Amino acid sequence: MTGAPALLLLLTLGLCCPGIRGQKYTVKIHSTKQPRMGERLMLQCESNNMLSGVFWVHQDKAGTLRFIVFISSLSRTIFGGNSMRTSQHYQAGKDGRFSWLAVNSFTPQDQGTYFCLMNVNQVLYFSPGQPVFLPGHKEKGxxxxxxxxxxxxxxxxxxxxxxxxxxxxxxxxxxx
The missing domain is CATH 1.20.5 (Single alpha-helices involved in coiled-coils or other helix-helix interfaces)
Incomplete structure (x- = not known):
């Protein structure tokens, strides 16, 4: 995957450099419930900046990062890397200061850690990761x-x- 190293670099920079010039934006992510096989999983990302677009990224159990969707400030969605406006597996949207990601039918491949990212004045702000695993499955142990x-x-x-x-x-x- 050619984009993974660049995405990993962006995540690292975001974790090291959370803001400039005294600007403080917070980005929080949480899951509505523990997922079960085949059920719908809902994730919410809360931000105190309503004018920014939000990126959703998934890190699988092997550590590989994958871009899922970008939600613009006007609630337009772009899935994957092909400028697709729709996805069979994911749905996403924005409502005020909350953006959301839905995994329509949760599978073992969807397990991992989810992040939402926000770009404000050329600075990336990262949520803490939200680990999401099926019941009975261990992370890495x-x-x-x-x-x-x-x-x-x-x-x-x-x-x-x-x-x-x-x-x-x-x-x-x-x-x-």
């Missing part, structure tokens, strides 16, 4: 079996090193 395979050998190695250190100290310290 280790299960118990993996924990055992990592921690047991590491604990044993530390014990052996500690034992070797104690023996070395005992052999090289002269007894008085």
């Amino acid at each position: 280790l299960d118990l079996l993996c924990d055992i395979f990592i921690w047991v050998p590491m604990t044993a190695a530390c014990f052996l090193l500690l034992l070797a250190l104690a023996v070395t100290i005992m052999l090289y310290i002269p007894l008085a």
